[in-house]
Amino acid sequence: MTITVEDRPHALLELLWLREAHSLNPDGEDLPPHLVRTPVPAATAVYQATRARWSRGWSGVWDEVLAHAGTEPDRALVDNVFSAEASDPDRARLLRQLTGPSVSDQFGAEVFDDATYQEWDRLGFESHVASRPTVLAxxxxxxxxxxxxxxxxxxxxxxxxxxxxxxxxxxxxxxALLVTEEVRGDRAAYENALRSFAPAV
Structure with missing residues (x-):
């Protein structure tokens, strides 16, 4: 039995930060709740029109990034990316398939240059490392x-x-299954989540 646990999904974390740091109000079904550690407002504010556009697009990008997060890397694709025979355009296209949708493409790479994002991400990483169990059991x-x-x-x-x-x-x-850290950290809640997983039909 092999199970992959992705407990620092970078693109999903970027989207969750963006939603709260810029006070977006996306519509959509089954969206995740707010972050446990609420980020401070972004240091670089954007115009109301930009926030409205980002709010309208956020759910669609979330669904795309989430769908990609639920996949396992294709070993053949990895091999092809690093193949000496691949041309630069082919390599770039294959790399995009491997890494999935880009949050930066949708909202601009500069949005994550914000000092408040850098600090939020650093603190989140440190908290994540500190909370990891030291014993496999x-x-x-x-x-x-x-x-x-x-x-x-x-x-x-x-x-x-x-x-x-x-x-x-x-x-x-x-x-794949998406759960909050709270669910994964609570044995009964995690087992209920695992029991809810349904086979593909």
Whole structure:
């Protein structure tokens, strides 16, 4: 049994920061709750028209990035990216397939040059490292291995976590599950989330 746990999904974290630091109000179904660690407002404010446009586009970008986060890297694609035979345009196209949708393409790379984002990201990384279990037996997956194995038999291969408030759980395609850190850190809640995973039909 092999399960991938993505517990620092960079592009998803960028989107979650953007939503709160710029006070966006996106519409959409099954959107994640607010971040546990609320970011301070972005140091570089944007015009109201820009915020409105970003609010309208945020949910669509979230769904695209989330769908990509739920996939496993294609080994053949990785090999092709680094193949000596690939031309520069082919390599660039393959690399885009591998890395998935770009948040920067949608909202501008400069938005993440903001000093408040850099500080929020640094503190989040430090908190993440400090909270990792030092003993394998204490990992959520080891504690819930029987329920996890059942979910794996139904097709689960990846768990993606986000540092959002509450017990948000969402299946991402046929092989992945999105959960909040709170869910993954609570054995009963995590096992309920794993039991909710449904096989592809």
């Amino acid at each position: 204490n990992s959520p997956e080891r504690r819930s291995v029987a329920v996890l194995a059942d979910a794996w038999r139904r097709g689960l291969t990846k768990v993606v976590t986000v540092p959002c408030v509450g017990t948000h759980v969402r299946q991402i395609g046929p092989h």
